[in-house]
Amino acid sequence: MSSPEILPQQRRENPDPQERTTPIPWLVLALAIILAAFGVDYISHAKLDTPASWGDGRSHSELAGNKPADGAKADGAAIFASTCAACHQATGQGLPGVFPPLAGSEWVLGKPTTAAAILLHGINGPITVKGQSYQGAMPAFAASLGDAEIAAVLTYVRSQWGNAAAPLSAATVAEVRTQHAGRTGPFSGGDELKALP
Amino acid sequence: MSTLSILMSAFVLSIVGLGFFIWSQRARLTDSGPEASEIIFAKGEIGHPEKAIDRTTPQAVSPRPDEAELLARVRADASSAQVVFFFYCCAFVWLLVASAAGLTASIKLHSPDWLTSEAWLSFGRIRTLHLNAVAYGWAPMAGLGTALFIIPRLLKTELAGARYALLGGALWNAALVAGLGSLAYGVSDGMEWLEIPWQIDILFVAGGALVGLPLILTLLRRTVAHLYVSVWYMGCALFWFPILFFVANFPGLHHGVEAATMNWWFGHNVLGLFYTPLALASIYYFLPKLIGRPIQSYNLSLLGFWGLAFFYGQVGGHHLIGGPVPGWLVTLSIVQSMMMILPVAAFTVNQHLTLKGHLSALRGSPTLQFICLGGLMYTASSVQGSFEALRSMNAVTHFTHYTVAHAHLGLYGFVSMVFFGAIYFVVPRITGREWPWPKLVTVHFWLAATGIAIYFVSLTIGGWLQGTAMLDPSRGFMESVHATLPYLRGRSVGGALMVLGHVIFAVHFIGLLAGASGRAVQPSPALNAATGDI
Numbered sequence: 001m002s003s004p005e006i007l008p009q010q011r012r013e014n015p016d017p018q019e020r021t022t023p024i025p026w027l028v029l030a031l032a033i034i035l036a037a038f039g040v041d042y043i044s045h046a047k048l049d050t051p052a053s054w055g056d057g058r059s060h061s062e063l064a065g066n067k068p069a070d071g072a073k074a075d076g077a078a079i080f081a082s083t084c085a086a087c088h089q090a091t092g093q094g095l096p097g098v099f100p101p102l103a104g105s106e107w108v109l110g111k112p113t114t115a116a117a118i119l120l121h122g123i124n125g126p127i128t129v130k131g132q133s134y135q136g137a138m139p140a141f142a143a144s145l146g147d148a149e150i151a152a153v154l155t156y157v158r159s160q161w162g163n164a165a166a167p168l169s170a171a172t173v174a175e176v177r178t179q180h181a182g183r184t185g186p187f188s189g190g191d192e193l194k195a196l197p
Numbered sequence: 198m199s200t201l202s203i204l205m206s207a208f209v210l211s212i213v214g215l216g217f218f219i220w221s222q223r224a225r226l227t228d229s230g231p232e233a234s235e236i237i238f239a240k241g242e243i244g245h246p247e248k249a250i251d252r253t254t255p256q257a258v259s260p261r262p263d264e265a266e267l268l269a270r271v272r273a274d275a276s277s278a279q280v281v282f283f284f285y286c287c288a289f290v291w292l293l294v295a296s297a298a299g300l301t302a303s304i305k306l307h308s309p310d311w312l313t314s315e316a317w318l319s320f321g322r323i324r325t326l327h328l329n330a331v332a333y334g335w336a337p338m339a340g341l342g343t344a345l346f347i348i349p350r351l352l353k354t355e356l357a358g359a360r361y362a363l364l365g366g367a368l369w370n371a372a373l374v375a376g377l378g379s380l381a382y383g384v385s386d387g388m389e390w391l392e393i394p395w396q397i398d399i400l401f402v403a404g405g406a407l408v409g410l411p412l413i414l415t416l417l418r419r420t421v422a423h424l425y426v427s428v429w430y431m432g433c434a435l436f437w438f439p440i441l442f443f444v445a446n447f448p449g450l451h452h453g454v455e456a457a458t459m460n461w462w463f464g465h466n467v468l469g470l471f472y473t474p475l476a477l478a479s480i481y482y483f484l485p486k487l488i489g490r491p492i493q494s495y496n497l498s499l500l501g502f503w504g505l506a507f508f509y510g511q512v513g514g515h516h517l518i519g520g521p522v523p524g525w526l527v528t529l530s531i532v533q534s535m536m537m538i539l540p541v542a543a544f545t546v547n548q549h550l551t552l553k554g555h556l557s558a559l560r561g562s563p564t565l566q567f568i569c570l571g572g573l574m575y576t577a578s579s580v581q582g583s584f585e586a587l588r589s590m591n592a593v594t595h596f597t598h599y600t601v602a603h604a605h606l607g608l609y610g611f612v613s614m615v616f617f618g619a620i621y622f623v624v625p626r627i628t629g630r631e632w633p634w635p636k637l638v639t640v641h642f643w644l645a646a647t648g649i650a651i652y653f654v655s656l657t658i659g660g661w662l663q664g665t666a667m668l669d670p671s672r673g674f675m676e677s678v679h680a681t682l683p684y685l686r687g688r689s690v691g692g693a694l695m696v697l698g699h700v701i702f703a704v705h706f707i708g709l710l711a712g713a714s715g716r717a718v719q720p721s722p723a724l725n726a727a728t729g730d731i
Contacts, residue, residue, distance in 0.1 A: 004275035006267065009625040015266050016350055017485035019426065022494040028546055032500075032539050036212050039532040043208055048200045052523035057588070 074149040076156030083141070084153065092161040100129035100136075103161035107193070112154070112168050114196050116176040118187065119150050125189025140186055147173040204525050208532065215507050219499050269353040269420075276355035277345050278627035280362045280411075284342030285620060285627075287370050289703050291334025294377075296696040298327035303692045307685040317381035325380050325392050331608065332390060332467070333373050333401070339616035340475035341366075341408055344431040346623050347482050348412055351425045357414035365407025372400035388456065390464040391445055398446040402439065409435045426498040430478035433506065437470040454521050458514065465513035468607060469505065473575075476615040477501075477544065480572050483622060485551055487565045488558040493550035497543045504540030508533045515586035518595065534586035541579040548572050563638040567618030570646060574610030578603060593668065598681060598688075599660025602653050609695070610649045617645065617702065624709065633713035637705045644698030651691030659684025 047057065054063060081090070084102075088094050092103040102108050107129060108115055122140035126133060141150065147170040154173075158165035187193050302324040304311055312318045317326075349356040356362075376393035379385070385392040393401075412435055416428075424432075444450070445463035485492050492498065514522065514530030552569070559565050581603055584590055594600060621638060625631055632638060659681040666677035 004271055006271050007274075007626060007629050009629070009631075010271050010274060011267065014486055014489040015263060016270065017425065017482060018491045019495040019498060020491050020493050021496065022550060024494065024496045024500060024543070025546060028497065028500070028539075028542055031542055032216075035536050035539050038535060039208055039212070040205065042532050042535070043201070043205050043528060046201065046204075046524065046528040048204065048524050048528065050524065052200070052525065054524075055519075055521035056517065056524045056527040057519055058521075058524075 074152035076152035079149055079153040080156055100134045102157050103163060105129050108157055109163060109165045112172060113176050114193055115154055116150060116168065116173045117180060117196060118193065119154065120177060121180060121183055122186035123189060124186040127190035136189060142177065147177065200525050204529060215503065219503050222499055223496060270350055272355055273349035273353065274626055276359060277349050280359045281342045281346045281623065281627050283363055284338050284345065284366055285624065287366065288335055288338035288342060289706055291330050291338060292699050293703055295327055295330035295335050296699045298323050298330060300692045300696050302327050303689045307682055307689065316383060322381055322383065325385065326377055329377060329380060329392060333376065336472050336608065336612060339620060340472060343479050343616065343619045343623065344475060347427055347478065348431055349415055351428050352415055352419035353421050354415050354419045356411055357418055358411040361407045362411045365404045368400055368404030368407065372397050372404060388460045390467060391460060395446045395448045402443055405439055405442065409439065426492065426502065427478035427482040429502050430474035430481065434471050434474040441466050441470065457517060457520065458522050461513040461516035465516065466510060469509040472608065472612045476571065476612045479615050479619045480548065480568055483564060483568045483619060484548060487562050488552065488555045490551055490555060492547060494547050497547040501540045501543035501547065504543060508536045508540065512537060512586065515591065518588055518591045531586050531588065534583050538580060538583050541576055545576045563642055564618040564622045566642055567614050567621065571611050571614035571618065574606055574614060578607040578611055581606065593664035594660060597660040597664040598656045599664060602656035602660055605649065606653050614645065628709065630709050632705060633708045634705060637701050641698045641702045644694050644701065648691045648694030648698060651694065652688050655684040655687030655691065
């Protein structure tokens with residue numbers, strides 16, 4: 001086998017490196033012990049008593065979020081924006097043929113107790129709004145919104161986009177809630193709602 | 198049993214196990230023969246720093262190296278020269294691409310209206326292009342090229358199957374071109390470090406496997422009984438990376454929170470278990486080589502290597518502090534991040550012992566300057582990273598430019614610096630040509646060093662101010678943005694110096710290829726006296 005040519009660069013360099021067996025300095029060993037002690041200390045002080053699924057360093061109060069304190073005023077506009085506007089639109093006009101309008105709607109401006117009942121239990125059936133027929137699919141909010149919040153959002157809806165109906169009180173909503181306490185499903189449409197007292 | 202006691206006992210048991218394992222390596226409990234770890238010095242090796250050589254008549258004065266050793270080295274180089282050259286050429290291209298993309302992204306952060314006409318030039322894409330061109334272009338091409346050069350030398354064996362590596366390198370680069378193209382076009386897998394679509398990743402896997410194959414073949418044919426520490430690091434990097442890359446990119450395996458956890462398991466491990474070992478192996482090879490003194494402590498090498506191998510795999514979780522991942526996982530990763538100080542200290546002390554009393558060698562060799570600065574930055578960035586993982590510090594620095602400064606201290610100040618030095622050493626040996634304009638090496642060094650210093654200091658301050666502003670509920674979010682502006686401009690200045698350094702580096706390489714110095718059979722005295730480049 002022919003040897004390759006030896007380059008001057010290869011000739012002038014040092015031989016490939018090797019290792020000596022100098023012992024590990026005691027300072028490095030001391031560092032190892034200190035670090036291991038730190039690890040034990042850090043783990044022993046870690047707050048790991050919450051379920052793993054909550055996430056790192058989360059407490060129950062953080063995850064529960066800020067519930068409005070008793071007596072605090074619910075913000076109807078904010079509730080509308082987060083809960084209603086996706087279907088009924090920020091303009092309150094709905095989507096023609098799909099989601100009924102709230103602006104000028106006879107159901108919004110009519111009996112406040114009926115409007116509250118719709119929000120509490122929802123609708124599943126045909127309903128006519130401003131002369132146009134819709135296949136209603138309104139969700140129920142009895143479980144997710146409190147009386148004050150339903151009153152606030154209804155008051156907001158009844159006063160926007162040219163609507164000018166009287167505000168609702170939380171007490172009215174509470175009354176409607178007890179009135180329909182036994183109800184398990186949504187209203188079956190406009191006809192059933194018209195029959196409400 | 199509570200989570201706490203399980204975690205505690207796992208930690209304590211594993212530390213004790215690791216200590217016993219390292220001790221058993223030293224006590225040769227796992228060796229088959231007593232000679233296997235015996236240290237053999239080549240003749241004339243000790244006490245002759247390269248600097249001492251009178252370059253006017255190198256043959257006459259230099260300690261006559263063991264001719265057999267020299268011949269083995271020459272054979273090893275001849276077998277690897279072609280493939281190493283290919284990898285280095287690719288590294289140069291990706292270095293320039295990554296530099297341009299990085300500087301563009303940096304300028305956009307303080308001049309957002311610059312270059313807005315094309316979608317691919319928008320910040321979200323150009324930053325991603327920068328990251329991927331560094332992560333899968335410059336760093337692996339330079340690192341793998343250096344590994345392909347060093348491993349045959351240390352095993353005193355010709356590189357077996359260099360053609361596979363060449364084909365693998367070609368596939369890898371084709372994949373990277375396709376990957377960057379798809380990112381520029383706006384097609385991405387949507388996870389940091391794993392943006393390149395998984396369909397293209399198949400090419401990377403195939404290319405990477407083909408690059409790894411010759412190294413395994415060479416290991417099997419080695420003619421040395423003792424594996425030098427650099428071989429451990431490089432061999433393991435080539436073993437770890439495919440596992441990381443394959444698991445992380447396998448489609449449909451991880452979802453939701455699991456995907457985020459896996460994302461940072463990969464993102465952090467690719468730094469610590471791929472680039473870091475490649476660069477550490479280069480330091481372990483070039484530092485003793487250049488000063489002509491053996492690495493001082495095999496024991497510290499063992500501690501540094503096994504510590505890295507053991508602790509590093511678990512540190513990725515500190516990217517998810519306060520996130521929706523289990524608290525025990527984050528706690529363990531914080532502890533292991535701090536434990537990383539141990540292997541870092543072992544490495545640092547080992548290099549210090551080796552360099553002690555031989556600092557004067559630095560003056561003569563630019564390669565050594567790059568390597569030593571890189572080694573120092575490894576210590577600095579690793580210790581900084583350990584403390585950054587602590588919750589108290591992380592609360593301020595997470596989601597700020599501080600982290601970006603830290604990442605560049607590691608991947609530029611450490612890894613890239615070391616690879617620059619390695620390339621300056623290796624290229625003359627695989628091409629048979631000298632660097633034509635030695636002064637440019639010094640210019641490159643100071644541009645890179647000054648650039649990263651400005652870059653790091655500005656972003657560290659800016660990032661800290663940003664973090665404190667974001668934590669203060671009485672200040673608006675925009676205040677935290679405005680606070681960083683002067684520092685972002687500073688970063689662009691530092692970045693521009695770095696880019697200029699890279700351009701000079703590339704021009705110098707082209708000059709070498711174009712034969713500006715010609716083939717110097719007898720190196721001119723003036724040239725070597727000026728650089729001390731070997």
